[in-house]
Amino acid sequence: MIKKLATLLPVLVALVAASLSLGARAQLVVDITSGIDDPTPIAVSPFSWSGTGVLPEDISDIVAADLRRSGLFAPVPKEDMLSFPKSADEVSFRDWRVLGTEYVVTGRIEPQAAGYLLTFDLVNIFGQNKMFTKQVSGGSRQLRDIAHRAADEIFEAITGIRGAFSTQMIYVQQNTRGGQPSYALMQADIDGARAREVRRFSAPVMSPMWSPDGQEVAYVSFETGRPAIFRENLRTGARQQLTNFKGLNSSPTWSPDGSKLAMVLSKDGNPEIYVLDLSSGKFTRMTRHFSIDTEPNWMPDGKSLVFTSDRGGKPQIYQLTLATGQVDRLTFDGDYNARPRVSPDGKTLVMVHRNRGVFTIATMDINTGRMRVLTETRLDESPSIAPNGAMLMYATKRGDKGILAAVSLDAGVKYSLPSQSGDVREPAWSPYFD
């Protein structure tokens, strides 16, 4: 569909991303472990800048880094480029063909009243044609947003998959000073840059989950001396305590339409799945079993939940149809499958799977039941899928330190995001913001 738009007409891509506080140094640094065997060579020629002074960010570098991180592209190093074209007209097909480059991106940045305008072109070298010219504009603190949006457009035009470089993540960070742990919910770009503290806690915080509109986060905090579920507006910082029941108040997860929150409460004696209607405040109990029922996640149609239960003796994943209350077991491979997340198309489950005593991330095709182990790191947990369904982020250990890592759902692409300070865990990949 983007290919159909590949006309000479510039398309204005309006940026609606929140103006984010700069200043916070990037606290996670991308470390690419493996990509596909034959990534597509692409050159992002350094963009021109018609304003005064030096831009605080190198936009073409950020675009190239995004494409490299996807694992599907091999950006040509600047020092290997024979020329630095600034527009499609300046691209010499012959020169780039010699280098084996399949695509070239050129771009021009201009100052605007309240920020910047990037005009960029995508050129197909072997097809000898310009695929598109587009424009992205943003405020004075949105240079990185502009770069990620451009990378999204380029990625989608070539692969047919919507880019997710403009998305963000929330994760838990723990710092320990003088033997005293402190905890924080952090929000960062999906490449780890521009990390900011959403809130700091002196007691543990866990299970962050984005609302489907990307405006709020639900989480579990122990600040009251017991686990309690909160929702918090990421823009205003306004928050509300939703539960304060005796026992567990755990695993909040928003319904796809954002009107409900599934969660786990043990006020009846043992952990059961509940659904809270956010407008009426009414709680409805969904499971009735003496075992542990926990870690609910909604199917994209909102009609059923998948969850972890040890009703069969060991933790396995089950599906609960909300209208009928019927429960069906989904996983049968192995003796530990837990914390399911459903892909955006509803066809694939990702989960924590114990394989020969090692905790890994695995996918399962819901129709066929075929399971596939994606990771081979240690103590892998908390998988969270990108809104385009191409990759997932998870938590793992390097030494004794908690780090975040990502893997594509076909296992071909892997990278890690080690933290420069503290332990990080429980990444939650945001939805699209528009």
Place this chain on the structure above:
Amino acid sequence: MLKSVKTGLGLACVLAVMAGCSSTDTEDTAQEVAQPTPPPVVEEAPAAETAVPLDNVVYFDFDQSLLKPSTRELLIQHADRMRGNTSGTVRLEGHADELGTREYNLALGERRANAVRDFLVLQGVDPSTLEVISYGEERPAQTGSSESSRAMNRRVVIN
């Protein structure tokens, strides 16, 4: 907090106060260091009872909430002390090791604390004096991924 231990400590202090007792308790385990030492509370405990503080942590096997035989003996001693106690509540804090998922471990920690509660109630302790809370794997007693660290983390703390 630290109810059962407190009673013991209180007694120990009462006995030692004449000899100039400091309220410092050097036998606290790691996770209790963070908490302020409770002021010694003198309660009308039978004078004949031993003043030795009871160990207030019980341990579990991996993915298990069954009480070990040695645990039962200790809990019977705790129950003996708790039965005479009518004021305040005792917190039973359930914990898990780092293996497995966080939310499942939260449930597992609760299951362990419930096992301790049920046993104490069976020994005649008033259930309304017992509060169960689970921290799952969020508050390990020991960091590190060795089996010995993990074994120390699969626990219920009687506070």
